[in-house]
Amino acid sequence: MLSKGLKRKREEEEEKESLAVDALWLDPGHAAVAQAPPAVASSSLFDLSVLKLHHSLQQSEPDLRHLVLVVNTLRRIQASMAPAAALPPVPSPPVESSMADNLLASSDAALSASMASLLEDLSHIEGLSQAPQPLADEGPPGRSIGGAAPSLGALDLLGPATGCLLDDGLEGLFEDIDTSMYDNELWAPASEGLKPGPEDGPGKEEAPELDEAELDYLMDVLVGTQALERPPGPGR
Amino acid sequence: LKCTEKYVYYLSFQSKSDIISTVEFNHTGELLATGDKGGRVVIFQREQESKNQIHRRGEYNVYSTFQSHEPEFDYLKSLEIEEKINKIRWLPQQNAAYFLLSTNDKTVKLWKVSERDKRPEGYNLKDEEGRLRDPATITTLRVPVLRPMDLMVEATPRRVFANAHTYHINSISVNSDYETYMSADDLRINLWNFEITNQSFNIVDIKPANMEELTEVITAAEFHPHHCNTFVYSSSKGTIRLCDMRASALCDRHTKFFEEPEDPSNRSFFSEIISSISDVKFSHSGRYIMTRDYLTVKVWDLNMENRPIETYQVHDYLRSKLCSLYENDCIFDKFECVWNGSDSVIMTGSYNNFFRMFDRNTKRDVTLEASRENSKPRAILKPRKVCVGGKRRKDEISVDSLDFSKKILHTAWHPSENIIAVAATNNLYIFQDKVN
Numbered sequence: 247m248l249s250k251g252l253k254r255k256r257e258e259e260e261e262k263e264s265l266a267v268d269a270l271w272l273d274p275g276h277a278a279v280a281q282a283p284p285a286v287a288s289s290s291l292f293d294l295s296v297l298k299l300h301h302s303l304q305q306s307e308p309d310l311r312h313l314v315l316v317v318n319t320l321r322r323i324q325a326s327m328a329p330a331a332a333l334p335p336v337p338s339p340p341v342e343s344s345m346a347d348n349l350l351a352s353s354d355a356a357l358s359a360s361m362a363s364l365l366e367d368l369s370h371i372e373g374l375s376q377a378p379q380p381l382a383d384e385g386p387p388g389r390s391i392g393g394a395a396p397s398l399g400a401l402d403l404l405g406p407a408t409g410c411l412l413d414d415g416l417e418g419l420f421e422d423i424d425t426s427m428y429d430n431e432l433w434a435p436a437s438e439g440l441k442p443g444p445e446d447g448p449g450k451e452e453a454p455e456l457d458e459a460e461l462d463y464l465m466d467v468l469v470g471t472q473a474l475e476r477p478p479g480p481g482r
Numbered sequence: 483l484k485c486t487e488k489y490v491y492y493l494s495f496q497s498k499s500d501i502i503s504t505v506e507f508n509h510t511g512e513l514l515a516t517g518d519k520g521g522r523v524v525i526f527q528r529e530q531e532s533k534n535q536i537h538r539r540g541e542y543n544v545y546s547t548f549q550s551h552e553p554e555f556d557y558l559k560s561l562e563i564e565e566k567i568n569k570i571r572w573l574p575q576q577n578a579a580y581f582l583l584s585t586n587d588k589t590v591k592l593w594k595v596s597e598r599d600k601r602p603e604g605y606n607l608k609d610e611e612g613r614l615r616d617p618a619t620i621t622t623l624r625v626p627v628l629r630p631m632d633l634m635v636e637a638t639p640r641r642v643f644a645n646a647h648t649y650h651i652n653s654i655s656v657n658s659d660y661e662t663y664m665s666a667d668d669l670r671i672n673l674w675n676f677e678i679t680n681q682s683f684n685i686v687d688i689k690p691a692n693m694e695e696l697t698e699v700i701t702a703a704e705f706h707p708h709h710c711n712t713f714v715y716s717s718s719k720g721t722i723r724l725c726d727m728r729a730s731a732l733c734d735r736h737t738k739f740f741e742e743p744e745d746p747s748n749r750s751f752f753s754e755i756i757s758s759i760s761d762v763k764f765s766h767s768g769r770y771i772m773t774r775d776y777l778t779v780k781v782w783d784l785n786m787e788n789r790p791i792e793t794y795q796v797h798d799y800l801r802s803k804l805c806s807l808y809e810n811d812c813i814f815d816k817f818e819c820v821w822n823g824s825d826s827v828i829m830t831g832s833y834n835n836f837f838r839m840f841d842r843n844t845k846r847d848v849t850l851e852a853s854r855e856n857s858k859p860r861a862i863l864k865p866r867k868v869c870v871g872g873k874r875r876k877d878e879i880s881v882d883s884l885d886f887s888k889k890i891l892h893t894a895w896h897p898s899e900n901i902i903a904v905a906a907t908n909n910l911y912i913f914q915d916k917v918n
Contacts, residue, residue, distance in 0.1 A: 309650070314699055315754065
């Protein structure tokens, strides 16, 4: 199975990570190791957290606890790095100042955007795939996830073929699922909007701070994912 | 028993390359179940003590092995569902058969484990090998009789509780009414009746309307041991909520809320991660709850919500290493914790195959190691010590030499005796206290 391959790779990485622990001790005097309330986090801790978030978002089914903890930690780090600046709203353009600030602002907004899009995906996917979850008679009304959940619930039992016959079409279904892999726009300006479709691609041309290595890595992820996915359907 | 009494290591099992993911004694302690990453369940049974060997406690031998869960593929989401057993919980024994619940990320199953020591013989339509006989050759009828056979233990799935969890199941808990149980995932808790598999009641739902606002997940949940209407669940933010199912159908509003205020002198970027509770357990008495977070074990009195009554440091020497542990993801490890039968001693695991015991009465604690190299059968476990800095004594181990790939996440304590089961990666160790 295709996703199986993806998942096994991740497991091997995990094992390598956990076994190669001895080599990863940081200098105890590292700026990010805080005994007292830290004034500012080092940028390496920020980068590390962004990397973890990126890695987590790449999963076909992210560990929600891990994701939430990393995001909350990242927000804390960001807050300490730029305490005066309010977190910019999603559609606003990046701040016109030093490169670091630019990266920070766009990362933060894009972070919110990508988090939002991922969690939206999770929510939407859940709405599509959730089997009929019969509530108690006295259960609170209006708790169905997405308007389509009750009627689509039975589709879960009927298999993939029927699952494709959705109102918003085959492309809509897979676009939502795929978006979580494409939408790691941690470096793209937020002005692109919350949830660009796959045809937009990551806005590399508008994020000059994105370096070659990150670009290659992102492309590998996309190409690797595409190679594993089914052949593109109509409209993709 | 004082926890500093030595434990005798007497038996060790190694499962075939699969990492043990859960360990649980049944209510009498006669059986011990383990679940592993490959979806298998192995049940050990304690030998009956013989009159001849009155000083030798019963040992545990393999009783039954079966495949509980298989890997599945969710076609709609294009995801593989792991077969790893996250939790096993026993039902109390009500007849000759044993029943347990086992769960992976998505599906809970009720298994019946029963013995068969008789076999019917003398069928009319089948011969002794089970092949159908030619009806033309049958000239007489006889009644099949039951004849003794070698004991066979068979496990059969009696119920499959599926399709009720969108997120990953982290806990299951049997209610004291023995008619219902709950299953908890990252955002929801469902209540089931054992007899009904196509329906469950959602009793807790913390999924925000807007997923962008998600900041907290459910990490563990358990029913009160005596009050069938009461349960607790813990969160990734270090809080515990106690809920009463009589108050409303959806228990989103808690009856009690347990949280310890953050210590400002210990504040760091990792404060939230290390406060995330990985396990919550009621005491046998039902008066206390115990929680495990990354560095400590805490005991809470149900009547006091603003702080725990006891806090035990499991491996405080890691506090200055949090950044490295964040980098290698060890900071996200989920350790469990257990009470002994009398609620006087608590136990939890650590790294380097160490596990810790804390005596609540004497306030003494001990660190022991589960490893083949350091334990011979019938040998007494030697207390271990981690040296934090400065001079290292001969038998101490320095923090930087700890092996973080050897983590003890799962342990279990016999309900009435001082017998403990410790899972160290793919090895199961059973220790019991020294008999004079």
